[in-house]
Amino acid sequence: MDVIDIGRKTRRPDQIEIPPGLIKKILLGFGALIVLLLIYSSFYTVQEQERAAILTFGKYTEETTAGLHFKWPYPVQRVVKVPAELTQVITIGYTQNGDVITPNDEEALMITGDENIVSADAVVQWKISNIRDYLYNIDNPEQFLRNAASSSIRSVIGSTKLDYAITDGKTEIQEKVRELLIDLQAKYNTGMQIVGVKFQDIEPPVGQVSDAFREVTNAREEKNTKINNASKYENDRIPKARGEAQALLENAEAEKKSRILNAQGDVAQFNAIYTEYVKSPGVTESRLIIETLEKILPKAKIFISDSSSDTVKYLPINELLRSNGSTASGNAAANNAAPSDAAQGGTAK
Structure with a gap:
């Protein structure tokens, strides 16, 4: 094997020299990274429409509401978030994706109590009421709710006649279905709360039968309208x-x-x-005559003239009355002439 001379020290070609303290620095950096990851994973945020279940070593221990919270790092504790404050919706008899609605005849078609076929579309509103039951008591909560809703609707429609179901019974059917769903959720402890059930349509299948029933329904509604108008008129009149x-x-x-x-x-x-007349007939008679004259002649004017002559006399009374001076002299003359005329047997005209 070749040996390379590097001064006083020699090393083989396959050997790499590690600087002193490098391994220690790597270990410290790796440890710091782990600590940072553990710290980062110890904090979590719950949104307004959510609630979080805390699992300690896989066991449900508590739940938290909206806000920033702390937990022990994984695998000690784990967080499962669910939209518990959000009202959710499932549809029966159709599916909706945006504005696109797709009928689901397998869910919608069912038999009524008088053995007729009817198509029923419904919307079920629900919320999560108990996180623990929701997570652990059923495997697929939404599928369970869908099956329960379909079963409840078929049960109620199956005991209702077609004519009543498609006319006046819609509200009553909705209430009965809601009560059945509530009982099922309580029986199986699903942790789900039924907010409401609303039918979109309850009608016979599309075709001539549907058209005939629609005409019957329109006629019945028109009849009810006329009855209501007649009752309104009756209650008014x-x-x-x-x-x-x-x-x-x-x-x-x-x-x-x-x-x-x-x-x-x-x-x-x-x-x-x-009574007074009996006491003094003459006085009472005169008083009655005077009172009667006062009532029937309140503004009467009396003119006295002499009619002893055969000559017809003309007195322009109207012209005399128009003139104040003539009226005054005429009244004075009448007053002066009154005694003598009365004495001579004059009459009033």
Whole structure:
């Protein structure tokens, strides 16, 4: 073997000289890197719509909510995040990808209680209520929920007649399906909460049967609309008629009481006058005559003239009244002439 002379020291060609302390530095750097990785992996962030389950040596120990948290590095602890604060949706009878809707007849078609075929599309809204049950009690939670929803819908529709299912029974069917789903989740401890169930369509399969049932449904809706309008008109007119009738009765009763009171007052007045008349008939008769004249001749003017002559006299009374001076002199002359005319047997015209 060849030997290379490098001064006082000799080495073989396959030997590499390692500087003193290099291995120590490499080990220190590797250790620092591991420490940094462990520190970095000890902190984790949970988003607003999430909750996190902490697994210590593979066993569920606790859960955390939104924010920055600390855990022991892997493999001591591990974090599993689930969208527990998010309301999720599954569809029955169709699939939706964006704006594209694809029917799923295998899920949608089912038999009603009167042995007819109906197509039912539904949307089930749900949330994660218990992370531990959700992670450990069922293998595929969404598939379990889909199967449970399909089974519940078929169970309810299977006990409902077609005519009721496609017309007035939609709301009742939704409620029954929701109750069945809630019972199934509680029975198997799935950790899922049913928020709501809503049917998109409940109708016969597409074709002539569907068109016929649609016409029947439209006719029934039109019938219900007319009945509602008639009931509205009835509810509007009857109270008004009753009010008008009651008003007429009250007005008649008020008129009756008014006339009775007026008649009683007239009777009382007549009795009072008669009592005074019995005491002094002449005075009472004169007073009644004067009061009557005051009522029927409140603004009457009396002109007295002499009619003893055979000559027809013309008095321009209107012209005399228009002139204040003539009126005053005419009144004075009438007053002066009154005693003599009365004495001579004059009459008033």
